[in-house]
Amino acid sequence: MYNYKETPQTTYNNKKEPRINQNNKAILLLILLTFLIICLGTSIGGANTSIKDILSIIVYKILAIPLSKGIDNNDVAIIWNLRLPRVLLAFIVGGSLSVSGAVVQSVLKNPLASPYTLGVSSGASLGIGLLIVSGFSIPFMGKLTMPIVGFLCGIVTIFAIVKFTSIVDKGMSNTTIILSGMVFSLFFNAILTTITALYSEDIKSIVLWQMGSFSMKGWSYVKIGIPFFIIGITGVIFYCKEMDILSFGEEQAKSVGVDTSRIKRNLLVFSAILTGSAVALSGTIGFVDLIVPHLVRRMFGAKHKIVIPICIIFGGCFMVITDLVARTIIVPSELPVGAITALIGAPFFAYIYFKKSK
Amino acid sequence: MLELKNVSCGYDKVDVVRDITFEARRGEILCIVGPNGCGKSTLLKAIGKLIEYSGNIVLDSINIENFNRKELAKNIALMTQTNNIYFPYTVYETVSLGRYAYLKGVLSSLSKDDRNIVIEAIKSVGLFELKDKQISELSGGQLQRVFLARAFAQNPEVILLDEPTNHLDLKCQVEILEYLSCWAKENNKIVIGVLHDLNLVNLFSEKIVMLSQGEIIGKGTPKEVFLEEDLETVYKINVKKFMLKALKKWE
Numbered sequence A: 001m002y003n004y005k006e007t008p009q010t011t012y013n014n015k016k017e018p019r020i021n022q023n024n025k026a027i028l029l030l031i032l033l034t035f036l037i038i039c040l041g042t043s044i045g046g047a048n049t050s051i052k053d054i055l056s057i058i059v060y061k062i063l064a065i066p067l068s069k070g071i072d073n074n075d076v077a078i079i080w081n082l083r084l085p086r087v088l089l090a091f092i093v094g095g096s097l098s099v100s101g102a103v104v105q106s107v108l109k110n111p112l113a114s115p116y117t118l119g120v121s122s123g124a125s126l127g128i129g130l131l132i133v134s135g136f137s138i139p140f141m142g143k144l145t146m147p148i149v150g151f152l153c154g155i156v157t158i159f160a161i162v163k164f165t166s167i168v169d170k171g172m173s174n175t176t177i178i179l180s181g182m183v184f185s186l187f188f189n190a191i192l193t194t195i196t197a198l199y200s201e202d203i204k205s206i207v208l209w210q211m212g213s214f215s216m217k218g219w220s221y222v223k224i225g226i227p228f229f230i231i232g233i234t235g236v237i238f239y240c241k242e243m244d245i246l247s248f249g250e251e252q253a254k255s256v257g258v259d260t261s262r263i264k265r266n267l268l269v270f271s272a273i274l275t276g277s278a279v280a281l282s283g284t285i286g287f288v289d290l291i292v293p294h295l296v297r298r299m300f301g302a303k304h305k306i307v308i309p310i311c312i313i314f315g316g317c318f319m320v321i322t323d324l325v326a327r328t329i330i331v332p333s334e335l336p337v338g339a340i341t342a343l344i345g346a347p348f349f350a351y352i353y354f355k356k357s358k
Numbered sequence B: 001m002l003e004l005k006n007v008s009c010g011y012d013k014v015d016v017v018r019d020i021t022f023e024a025r026r027g028e029i030l031c032i033v034g035p036n037g038c039g040k041s042t043l044l045k046a047i048g049k050l051i052e053y054s055g056n057i058v059l060d061s062i063n064i065e066n067f068n069r070k071e072l073a074k075n076i077a078l079m080t081q082t083n084n085i086y087f088p089y090t091v092y093e094t095v096s097l098g099r100y101a102y103l104k105g106v107l108s109s110l111s112k113d114d115r116n117i118v119i120e121a122i123k124s125v126g127l128f129e130l131k132d133k134q135i136s137e138l139s140g141g142q143l144q145r146v147f148l149a150r151a152f153a154q155n156p157e158v159i160l161l162d163e164p165t166n167h168l169d170l171k172c173q174v175e176i177l178e179y180l181s182c183w184a185k186e187n188n189k190i191v192i193g194v195l196h197d198l199n200l201v202n203l204f205s206e207k208i209v210m211l212s213q214g215e216i217i218g219k220g221t222p223k224e225v226f227l228e229e230d231l232e233t234v235y236k237i238n239v240k241k242f243m244l245k246a247l248k249k250w251e
Helices: A018-043 A051-063 A073-108 A120-134 A140-168 A172-198 A200-211 A219-237 A238-244 A248-253 A259-280 A288-300 A304-328 A337-356 B038-047 B069-075 B091-102 B112-126 B141-151 B172-188 B200-206 B228-235 B238-248
Strands: B001-009 B014-023 B031-035 B053-059 B076-079 B159-161 B190-194 B207-212 B216-218
Touching: A018 A051, A018 A200, A018 A304, A018 B190, A051 A073, A073 A219, A073 A238, A073 A259, A073 A288, A073 A304, A120 A140, A120 A172, A120 A200, A140 A172, A140 A219, A140 A259, A140 B207, A172 A200, A172 B200, A200 A337, A219 A259, A219 A304, A219 B141, A238 A259, A238 A304, A238 B091, A248 A259, A248 B076, A288 A304, B001 B038, B014 B038, B014 B207, B014 B216, B031 B038, B031 B172, B038 B053, B038 B076, B038 B159, B038 B190, B053 B216, B069 B076, B069 B091, B076 B141, B091 B112, B091 B141, B112 B141, B141 B159, B141 B172, B159 B172, B159 B238, B172 B190, B172 B200, B200 B238, B207 B228, B216 B228, B228 B238
Parallel strands: B031 B190, B031 B207, B076 B159, B159 B190
Antiparallel strands: B001 B014, B001 B053, B207 B216
8 A cells, every 4th residue: 555644744935846847047047159150051051151240230231330340341331231131031931831840749649740840831832833833923912922822722731631531520639630631642752743744844942942951031921930930839839738738639738728729730730831831931951840849859758838839049150150061061052951850850869869769 | 625526528528437436635535546547647637727628627716727838836736647758858947847837937947945845855766876877778767756856846735646555665656645645745735646556545545536437426535445345346356355355365
């Protein structure tokens, strides 16, 4: 018999839950690191600029405080119009994809699921493919037509999948969601393949878009990305506790009081907003969404209250670094960032993940 | 008191259990027994409102249909059969999820009282030393106890247990059932368990509901239900003879 009655009434006085306490310092450090990486990403390139000069340019642009000596207008143009928006965009996309990955993994209770499982990328690719082939352009939107169409198609796909799942399976079980996602993805990919076969002269632009890139994307892209990023992340943060519980499966979540189908649907919508906007702005960059949440969980535990913020930081920084490598390793040409994420990411992931589990 | 009145339930519109009526009194352990596939777990899921059912399930004269998920979780906790764990939560974190229904506000964390309840629940299943260990590193029996602690942390009126003694060695099985029995008696609560081990059922339950092919074959005290002929019809084996034969081996 457990002597549960005799156990002294020790109170548990720590003000915060234990692991969260430990992690506060780590998060502060990580925020500093983020700042450093963003500065580094901005400073390195065809022409290197010192971090001091970059800060001076940013302050000059935002607060109109005069530039320090030795910075010419050319530097200002490169840093402010080209590199800074590029780095910020990479950060937003990396953060969005990672958070979205963490959400989908917990909601579907499947460590191998990713937002791409839900057909976002195939839907967006199909939309972009149709756009390129038809040469259509939304009036007044110019080059922003592509991200807008990509986003809409990605979102519509995920809604279609959720709707389809709820029709065939009222309880919205994970397996049904994953299988519907696969069915839709395969179907859309098949349509895209058919289209590219028929319009072979457009293959290159479709493939290039799919590989993902942050080049030649200025402030207009960042400005579009930020609202989606904020809406998506805020929405997700409200459901941290529910994601913890959903990681144990639907039955257990229900029995501790989670209204699973409503919360799953909401979380999938926020995840769709994050992935959809990321894919629309950069192309289909894989891998980040899958591995960053894993790394974060391994290093900081599985509590989503911690996992989500650190996913933003890790995912964002990782994307800034891979983009930096993609554009500097073979100057002056650029490699597709989607390839670099896996090239750097896979060995790094293997090292971190398997080192500890020995 | 928890009452089931003409409850039928199942999957995909096919009723697995039909027309079940029984009541579980406070301070008692009620066991649902029957051969594999007779609908024991399905019935348990209906009481936990995990699946849809027809008929009425009434707790202290409130129909559980009137509870929302959170209210239900404060009244009825369900410990299901352990499944795979993919994410590295600690024992403490896992048990603290049982307090979810009591949290107010979206971003609030556990209050001091909540944390004490969680710690007490962990102590009650004897896992205090392991509270910061990751659940993926625990043995099957320890994991089972973690989920039991989470059910206690919900501070419910009724605990539903699906094979709570799975993966446990004999000592643990007895300890868990003794603890549950004490918990029910001292706090005047209800325990409803699905158990396969008829010896444990015989020892620990005040009341038994025996199912066969989705219908009630017998209900009452162990003495009333465990009749030699009835057991043989349900289990297709002479249970009493077998038990006595097994017992003889120990002499």
